[in-house]
Amino acid sequence: MSVYLTPDSVKIARIGGETLTIKQKIVPDSARATKYVASYVQQGQPMKPCAPLSGTGKAKGVTVHNTGDITVAADTTPAEQYARATWPNQNMGGVMVHFYVWHDDIWQLLDETERGWHATDGTSRRSSQRSGETIGGNLDTIAIEAIGADAETEATAAKLTAYLLREHGLSPDTDVYNHNYFYSAKYCPVYILPRWSAFVAAVQSYHSAGAENVSTGDRELIPGDIVAFLGGNVYASSTAPAAAGKRGSSSCRVTHVAEKMKHPYHLVSVDGGGVYGWVDASSVSAEGTPPGEIAVGSTVRITGSKYATGQSIAPYAKNITHTVAQINGGRALLGFPDGIRSWVYLTDLKLA
Numbered sequence: 001m002s003v004y005l006t007p008d009s010v011k012i013a014r015i016g017g018e019t020l021t022i023k024q025k026i027v028p029d030s031a032r033a034t035k036y037v038a039s040y041v042q043q044g045q046p047m048k049p050c051a052p053l054s055g056t057g058k059a060k061g062v063t064v065h066n067t068g069d070i071t072v073a074a075d076t077t078p079a080e081q082y083a084r085a086t087w088p089n090q091n092m093g094g095v096m097v098h099f100y101v102w103h104d105d106i107w108q109l110l111d112e113t114e115r116g117w118h119a120t121d122g123t124s125r126r127s128s129q130r131s132g133e134t135i136g137g138n139l140d141t142i143a144i145e146a147i148g149a150d151a152e153t154e155a156t157a158a159k160l161t162a163y164l165l166r167e168h169g170l171s172p173d174t175d176v177y178n179h180n181y182f183y184s185a186k187y188c189p190v191y192i193l194p195r196w197s198a199f200v201a202a203v204q205s206y207h208s209a210g211a212e213n214v215s216t217g218d219r220e221l222i223p224g225d226i227v228a229f230l231g232g233n234v235y236a237s238s239t240a241p242a243a244a245g246k247r248g249s250s251s252c253r254v255t256h257v258a259e260k261m262k263h264p265y266h267l268v269s270v271d272g273g274g275v276y277g278w279v280d281a282s283s284v285s286a287e288g289t290p291p292g293e294i295a296v297g298s299t300v301r302i303t304g305s306k307y308a309t310g311q312s313i314a315p316y317a318k319n320i321t322h323t324v325a326q327i328n329g330g331r332a333l334l335g336f337p338d339g340i341r342s343w344v345y346l347t348d349l350k351l352a
Contacts, residue, residue: 004076005084005107012258015163016209020156023080024108027087027096038094040117047087048096049115053140057113057311058342059168060128060140061175062161063182064199065097065118066189069148078147083107097143099160103152106160110143112168113311118143120183129174137182142168149191157192158199162206168309169333169343172204221265225254226347227284229267253345254284270347294332294346298324302334304348313344321352 007023014020031047041047053059072081079102085091086109096117098110110116119137128135135141142164146157165172178196179188192199221227229252252267263278294300302318308331325335331343 005080007107011108011256013160013163014257015159015166016206018159018206020106020159020163021104022099022106022108022160025083026111027109031087033090035090037090037092041094047090048110049117049138051115052113052311053115053142056314058307058309059112059142059164059170060133060135061142061170061177062164063119063137063141063143063177063179064157064161064189064192065143065145065179066149066191066193067145067147069102069150077105078102079105079107082145082147083109097145099142099144100147101144101153101157101160102147103150104156106156112142112164113309115139116143118145119179120186126182129177135177137177137179141177146189146192154192154199155202158202159206161203165203165207169341172200172207176200176203221254221284222257226270226345227252227254227265227267229269229279229283252284293351294324294327294349296324296327299352300324300332300334300349301352302344302348303350304345306348308343308345317342 005023005025007025009024011022011024012019013022027048029046029048029050033041033043033045033047036042037047067082070078070081072078079100082092082100082102086096094117096110098108098112098116100107100109115138117138119141121137121139123136123139125134125136125139127133137143144157144160144164146153161176162172164170165175178193179186180193187193251270253270254265255268256266258264258266258278263280265281265284266278267284299321300323301321302313305313307313322334324332325341326333327346332346332349333341333343335341
């Protein structure tokens with residue numbers, strides 16, 4: 001039996017013409033320290049904060065870190081070993097980050113909506129890079145730990161940062177942070193910080209290139225699009241967990257797109273038919289995509305209950321109007337005048 005971690009699921013992400021394979025091994029809420037780990041993680045205490053980012057699960061930024069490279073066995077990587085050292089081995093002194101990156105290997109330990117322990121800032125907030133706002137590294141940001149002084153690792157970290165910014169409706173101009181920003185006594189990310197401007201420029205480049213799409217007919221689909229499921233078979237793939245499938249026409253939302261896979265679309269029913277899983281292009285029709293009445297600049301109201309990132313929508317946000325700042329596939333970024341800067345599915349909006 002292998003002593004190494006086995007991912008519970010594998011997520012395929014596309015950004016700026018590149019593919020990211022994210023191995024997910026989320027530390028469970030029930031995880032408890034079996035020994036003294038840190039002053040805030042003593043025996044019997046939770047191994048992670050068990051609290052949502054920003055109080056609602058909405059990320060306000062991405063924080064980049066560096067840790068030293070390590071020598072590992074030939075059949076694993078430093079990213080897996082750091083992930084395993086965090087949990088279940090409990091040897092990281094209470095550090096709990098969302099992602100470890102080494103070369104092109106990515107391991108995810110925390111859901112993107114939950115807090116970590118990584119920025120040395122406790123529960124405090126300071127001025128953010130957005131004028132008039134505040135931010136806390138632990139409280140509000142997703143953490144990426146890049147391992148070692150390696151060009152490939154740095155490039156993967158830039159791609160992952162750009163992908164997360166797009167997923168959470170954030171900007172590469174204002175929402176990329178380093179550990180040093182939150183704790184000036186810590187020169188981190190130690191290898192990237194001397195080239196910080198170049199790193200951010202790489203993030204901006206990947207972000208501007210956008211998420212690449214898989215086409216079906218003459219229509220390109222991205223996560224968030226609403227489509228018709230035509231009743232084909234549902235398949236498991238080598239890069240995704242198996243999912244029970246159903247037949248029959250249904251309206252579905254595309255949750256993930258894995259380009260160059262035989263079954264590239266992961267669908268979730270939006271009409272009560274259940275979760276479908278991964279399907280091939282012949283099983284999908286773009287006929288269910290919302291009509292284009294809503295455009296950038298439209299004034300809208302929210303009718304749904306969840307943001308596109310999965311968090312619940314607060315009642316106040318449904319009681320006011322919003323201006324559409326961007327549209328990406330089946331999602332709209334709601335911006336000023338109310339400024340919630342959150343992605344909402346077009347099907348969960350109506351013109352005001």
